[in-house]
Amino acid sequence: MGTGAEALTPTLSRFAGEGAGAQNARHEGNVQNPLLRSERGQGEGAPVDTDGRRMRPGNPPARRQALHRNATIAERALWRLLRSRQLEGYKFRRQHAVGPYILDFYCAPGRLAVEVDGSQHYTSTGLADDALRTLYLRAAGVRVLRFTNVEVLATSRA
Numbered sequence: 001m002g003t004g005a006e007a008l009t010p011t012l013s014r015f016a017g018e019g020a021g022a023q024n025a026r027h028e029g030n031v032q033n034p035l036l037r038s039e040r041g042q043g044e045g046a047p048v049d050t051d052g053r054r055m056r057p058g059n060p061p062a063r064r065q066a067l068h069r070n071a072t073i074a075e076r077a078l079w080r081l082l083r084s085r086q087l088e089g090y091k092f093r094r095q096h097a098v099g100p101y102i103l104d105f106y107c108a109p110g111r112l113a114v115e116v117d118g119s120q121h122y123t124s125t126g127l128a129d130d131a132l133r134t135l136y137l138r139a140a141g142v143r144v145l146r147f148t149n150v151e152v153l154a155t156s157r158a
Contacts, residue, residue, distance in 0.1 A: 064095040064102055074116045074149035075104055077156035082114070098142055101133055106142075113137055115146045 071079070071094075082092040082105055096106035098113070105114040120126050134144050 064097060067095045067102055072116065072118060072149060074118070074147075074152040078105065078114070078116055078147070078152045081156065098140060099136060101136065103137075103142075111142050113142050113144045115144060116149060116152055117146055118149050 079094060081087065085091055090107050090109065092114070093106045093108070094104070096103045098106070103113040104116050106112070107114070117130070121130055130146075137144050
């Protein structure tokens with residue numbers, strides 16, 4: 001791995017392995033559990049009806065495909081490090097749906113979500129939305145590991 005994977009590999013592999021402790025250093029707060037909420041907002045994760053036919057709760061495939069096509073530079077850089085089982089043999093999926101949310105990257109054996117956060121995640125609304133998302137994912141048994149765009153780009157170019 002001559003690209004910068006050496007810097008991210010210890011962090012990601014520690015969390016991708018089964019049995020690792022739940023971690024999320026950011027977005028801790030006193031936020032209502034979204035599993036108890038009776039309705040969702042109109043942002044990412046809102047249920048969608050298409051042509052009178054009820055889509056699977058969460059996100060339609062077209063939404064995941066659009067996110068995949070319009071990935072940020074940081075997401076593309078991290079995907080180059082994660083794809084094809086390059087990280088200690090762990091398989092990661094891109095734009096994987098869990099409930100009403102679409103995860104940037106997901107490792108099923110480790111039940112690990114890897115999120116790449118841009119500047120919109122550091123607004124008061126973004127922080128609150130991420131806290132709800134993290135609560136939902138934790139309740140579903142998914143651990144969340146977050147990197148900023150800057151961290152990913154600096155590491156992948158190292």
